[in-house]
Amino acid sequence: MKFLQIILFFLFCSLSAQKILPLDSLKLKEAGDMLADDYGNLYIYKNKDFSFTKYDSTGKQIGKMMLTVPFKPQNVQNPLSVALFSENAQELKFVDQNLNEIQRIDFKQKFSFIKYAYAEDLQQIWLMDESTKRLLQYNFRNETTINSYPFDANFDDLIDLLVFDNKVYVLTKKQFRVFTLRFEKLFEADLENGKRFRRENDVIMIIAKNTIFSYNSGKELVKIFEDPDAQIVDKNTLAYFEIKANKLYLYTLENNKAPKPQTEPEPIQKENKNLDESEDKKEQPDLIKLIEEVSEVQSLGVEHL
Known part of the structure; x- marks a missing residue:
C-alpha cells in the first residue's frame, strides 16, 4: 500500500509540473519569438508579417502592433514599458501594457549607424555605434551622451547586448562573451541559436532556440532547461514556457520536469551522504547506551526511595 502511494505521488508531481495553456494553435503558428512577463502575459512576434501581439494567460488578446520593418522585442520584465x-x-x-507606442527614438538624426540598442531603464540606453566603433551610454530624455567606450571587436553577427555591473554581455550567432567596459575579455563560450539575454537580479540568463542557460558567476554556462523538440522557449520568474507542435506548455520552477535534467549529483554529495549514514550508525549505539544509563539511574533512585 505504501509503495502504491509513492508511485501515485510521483505520478502527480509529473502531471502537475507540465500544463498546457489555453492559447489557440493558430495564434502560435509561425511564431518567430515568444516572451513571457511575470504576470503570465505572453508576447508573440511573427517574422512573416512583423506583427507583435500580447495575450493574457487565458489566451485573450490584449494588444497588437503591425510593424513595417523587422523589430526585435527586448525583455518584457517591465510590461508597462517594453x-x-x-x-x-x-x-x-517603447510601448505600454496595451502595445500602444509611447515613445520613439530616431538614431538617424544623431548617430551614423547603431548596430544595437539596449534599454537599461526609462532614461538610459546603451548603443553599439558601428561607424565609430564605440559603446555609448546615452540619456534619451535630455539627448546627451554620458559615457563613450572604444571597442575594436567585430560584432557583425551581433544578436543581443546587455550591460550590467560594469560588464558588457555580448551574444552573437555562435558565441557568448563577457567584457569589461574597456572591452577586456572575461569569458567566452561557444553557443549556437542564442536569441536574447534575460536578467533576474544578479543572474544573467541566455534564451536560445530550445535551451535556457544561466551564466554562473563568471565561471561557466549552466543549462537550466532544454527540450530538443521545442520550437521556442522562454521563462519568467515563476515558470518555463515552450511552444511545441503549436501548443503552449508551462513548467513550474517548483516541479520542473524539463525533458533533460540539469546534471547528475556531484560525487562529493554522494560521499557526504555515505558519511552522514556512517555517522548515524556510529551515533545510534551511543544513544541506546545513554537511554540505558538514564533508565539505570531512575531505577536506582526508585530503590533508594
Missing part, C-alpha cells in the same frame, strides 16, 4: 529595436529603421520604440 522596448523594441530595429537595425533596419534605426529606431527604438
